[in-house]
Amino acid sequence: MLAPGIVLFAVFMAAPILYTLYLSFQRVEVSGLGLGSGARKQVFAGLDNYAAALGDPEFGASVGRVLTYGAILIPCMLGLALLFALLLDSRRSRATTFSRVAIFLPYAVPAVISSLLWGFLYLPSVSPFYYLTERLGIEMPQILSSQLIMFGIANIALWGGVGFNMIVIYTSLKAVPNDIYEAARLDGASETQIALRIKIPIVTPSLIMTALFSIVATLQVFAEPTTLRPLTNTLSTSWTPLMKVYRDAFTRDDIYSAAASSIVIAAATLLISFVFLRVVQKRAFGQED
Amino acid sequence: MxxxxxxxxxxxxxxxxxxxxxxxxxxxxxxxxxxxxxxxxxxxxxxxxxxxxxxxxxxxxxxxxxxxxxxxxxxxxxxxxxxxxxxxxxxxxxxxxxxxxxxxxxxxxxxxxxxxxxxxxxxxxxxxxxxxxxxxxxxxxxxxxxPMMFYYREDILKELGLEVPTTWEEYADVARAVHASDPKRYLGTFSANDAGWFAGMAQQAGTSWWSIDGDSWGVDIDSEATEKVASFWGGLVEEGAIDNKPMYTPEWNAGLNDGSQVGWLSAVWAPGVLSGNAADTAGLWKAAPMPQWEGEDATGNWxxxxxxxxxxxxxxxxxxxxxxxxxxxxxxxxxxxxxxxxxxxxxxxxxxxxxxxxxxxxxxxxxxDVAADVAQTVSPFTYGPNVNVAFSAYNDEFAKAADAKTESAFVDALQAMQEITVTDLEDNGFNVK
CATH class of the missing domain: 3.40.190.10 (Periplasmic binding protein-like II)
Incomplete structure (x- = not known):
């Protein structure tokens, strides 16, 4: 019964991972000019690729950028998603179906498309925003400048991601039986108090899940900065760890060190997710027991 | 692409x-x-x-x-x-x-x-x-x-009473005059996205980034000639006479079309790009040989x-x-x-x-006819086995320099490019001179 699952896992998950592991311990060695036949051979590299990946200041810098990016993005993303979910769930909301779809819709736009779209809006000479503010005599900062680019990219991810996270939180709000709210109202709780004291604690598990998704997505950010890169001088080809992997593998033709960096990134993602879950789950659910 | x-x-x-x-x-x-x-x-x-x-x-x-x-x-x-x-x-x-x-x-x-x-x-x-x-x-x-040529808006240069530059010194003067006439106008832009473009200009200056010497590769990206090109552009970007934004962006296309990009150092295929990106300006552009450094007329390839x-x-x-x-x-x-x-x-x-x-x-x-004369003057240039590495180093290092807008940053970028390219060759086991 399990055979199809095991075969699919072996072929499409285990085999590529093992092959990546194998590649990460190899390298190419060239002799002389490297021209002509037999001048290039694959040899065992030991841990050289890992040492190079971890010791590369560019890699460290890209990790630093991604952490800053996550520190900006994740609180905004979860805060807005929670706020929207609570607003949609509150009794006084009108046109909730329309709002829900409108907030969710950007999630259906592929990241490359939304980055192109925002890229146009960020370029002063083709952007309607800059056109309007210039007419109004307001001087707008350059979003593609080195100081603001981080916020520009976080904004794209936020625009695309809030809707999805909102739906997750909203769905768990909908699952709460109405009796609880009625009891609270009978006790004299206001809508705000209900939101803070009842709804938020109840949706904590979905908040943790969305936080985990957001952390993983943050560590893997690639499409937005890659799409914006040709438009500005402020994004390098190794701006995020995955961009560096891509550059090493396909631009620099060094699939071996790219494999080592990939393994490092995968291991770090796993570790961060695990630690996050351990820490948060203890605090969130520990009290309930 | x-x-x-x-x-x-x-x-x-x-x-x-x-x-x-x-x-x-x-x-x-x-x-x-x-x-x-x-x-x-x-x-x-x-x-x-x-x-x-x-x-x-x-x-x-x-x-x-x-x-x-x-x-x-x-x-x-x-x-x-x-x-x-x-x-x-x-x-x-x-x-x-x-x-x-x-x-x-x-x-x-x-x-x-x-x-x-x-x-x-x-x-x-x-x-x-x-x-x-x-x-x-x-x-x-x-x-x-x-073969690279210089494209310019004939009408705008005429209106400003400027001659077509034939040397890089004149190019710098014209660039200053164009920008002084309107702060939105530039005679050109330094594009950190186009390594091939910069390589072509280094080629024109009479250098070759790679060479073969017996059994070894020579890498000479930071040669005097390329450094001259880098500091020329760094200087123009630093004083603001030349734009520092990359080419082939929607913004650059708009600039070609609305006359804020008054010139383009490009190659013989430029008419195709211009007619696609700046259709409103048909009949307003002219092509001339590249501005020259001292010595014989030369150009690069892009x-x-x-x-x-x-x-x-x-x-x-x-x-x-x-x-x-x-x-x-x-x-x-x-x-x-x-x-x-x-x-x-x-x-x-x-x-x-x-x-x-x-x-x-x-x-x-x-x-x-202009193109044929120019094509005869293409300087020799040798590419090496890790052009991909050098070109991606160009993108990163010169993007930093263009953003910093200082001449010294341009020279530093060139040195970084040299270092990255040599290190890559050595790490892979190539003999490097």
Whole structure:
């Protein structure tokens, strides 16, 4: 019964991972000019690729950028998603179906498309925003400048991601039986108090899940900065760890060190997710027991 | 990607510009008797299969089949995979000049010097160097080239009472005057996205970034000549006379169209790009030779490709014969110009096949005369086996410099590029001088 699952896992998950592991311990060695036949051979590299990946200041810098990016993005993303979910769930909301779809819709736009779209809006000479503010005599900062680019990219991810996270939180709000709210109202709780004291604690598990998704997505950010890169001088080809992997593998033709960096990134993602879950789950659910 | 767009754009221009296709009588030479031979050819130039058809009609003994590729980069990636796998490579491939050393380093190309005969005098020296890597071997027959020229808005320079710059010093003065007339106007931009563009300008300054010395590679990216180019541009960016934004962005396109980009240092294929990106300015641009440093007139190359025979081909002689025919036979070259819209690398054939100026440059009937003169002055330049590394280092380092807007940052960027390129070669085990 399990055979199809095991075969699919072996072929499409285990085999590529093992092959990546194998590649990460190899390298190419060239002799002389490297021209002509037999001048290039694959040899065992030991841990050289890992040492190079971890010791590369560019890699460290890209990790630093991604952490800053996550520190900006994740609180905004979860805060807005929670706020929207609570607003949609509150009794006084009108046109909730329309709002829900409108907030969710950007999630259906592929990241490359939304980055192109925002890229146009960020370029002063083709952007309607800059056109309007210039007419109004307001001087707008350059979003593609080195100081603001981080916020520009976080904004794209936020625009695309809030809707999805909102739906997750909203769905768990909908699952709460109405009796609880009625009891609270009978006790004299206001809508705000209900939101803070009842709804938020109840949706904590979905908040943790969305936080985990957001952390993983943050560590893997690639499409937005890659799409914006040709438009500005402020994004390098190794701006995020995955961009560096891509550059090493396909631009620099060094699939071996790219494999080592990939393994490092995968291991770090796993570790961060695990630690996050351990820490948060203890605090969130520990009290309930 | 970009080169496909360029080629595509050029095709449109050439198709409309060249009203008559020369119709010389078919060559009577019979191919070497090897029996019926089947050759496969990976290429991406538009309509190249029509040029190949001409060959197939005249040469029933050697049948060439084109397999259309997505572009320069994907075709090369595919070829390298086939070479690593030991089978699956075509007999012939269209390869951009800067890819040749990488291909040779992977043992993907055959040395065709024995079969090709004497082709050297048919091509400008700079182009020839790219396919021989400066040695005795011949790795490809040059197909098209992109000699660099200076494009400017004739109307705006006239309005401002400015002369067309012929030296870089004059270029700087004109750039200052243009920018002073309107803070939104620039004579050009320094693009950190286009390593090929900067390499072309270094080539013009008389340097070569790589060289072969016996058994070792030389890397000379931070040579005095390139440093002169880098600090020239760094200086102009620092004082604000030249824009620092990359080319090929929606913003840059808008600038070309609305007159805020008054000039463009580009190559012979520029009319295709301009007519696509700045359609409103038809008839307002003119082409001139590049501004010069001291010494003989020179220019660099930006873009261009060749026809190479792969190391897996079992019919190298027949493949070489086809490659030579396609790029040097007058009828074939004419067809390449008419059908694929390329600027032929072979000097005499280029002159014969390009007579009417592109429609976008109808105000400059002698466009191709200017281009032909310029094409004769392409300086020699050798690409190395890790052009990809050097070019991506250019993107990163010069982007930082363009953002910092200081002359010293430009010089630092060049040194960083040199260091990254040398380190990469050494790490891979190449002998580096």
């Amino acid at each position: 970009r080169s496909i767009l360029r080629v595509g754009a050029m095709a449109t221009v050439a198709a409309t510009a060249l009203l008559t296709a020369g119709c010389s009588s078919p060559a009577a030479d019979e191919p070497a008797a090897e029996g019926p031979v089947e050759l496969s050819f990976w290429a991406w130039a538009p309509n190249i299969e029509k040029v190949v058809e001409l060959w197939n009609e005249e040469n029933p003994d050697i049948k060439v089949t084109v397999s259309k590729q997505d572009g320069g980069d994907p075709a090369i990636t595919k070829l390298l995979t086939a070479i690593n796998a030991g089978s699956g490579a075509p007999d012939l491939i269209q390869a951009e000049y800067q890819k040749i050393p990488t291909l040779v380093a992977s043992d993907a190309l055959a040395d065709i010097s024995a079969d090709a005969g004497d082709l050297e005098e048919k091509f400008p020296e700079g182009v020839w160097d790219s396919v021989t890597l400066g040695g005795d071997a011949l790795y490809a027959v040059p197909q098209d080239s992109g 873009g261009g490709s060749s026809t190479a025979v792969t190391s897996q081909s079992e019919h190298a002689a027949a493949a070489t014969e086809f490659a030579t025919w396609m790029n040097t036979d007058p009828e074939a070259v004419q067809a390449l110009v008419t059908e694929s819209g390329i600027y032929p690398a072979a000097s005499d054939e280029a002159e014969a096949s390009l007579s009417t100026a592109p429609e976008f440059f109808s105000n400059q009937p002698d466009f191709y």
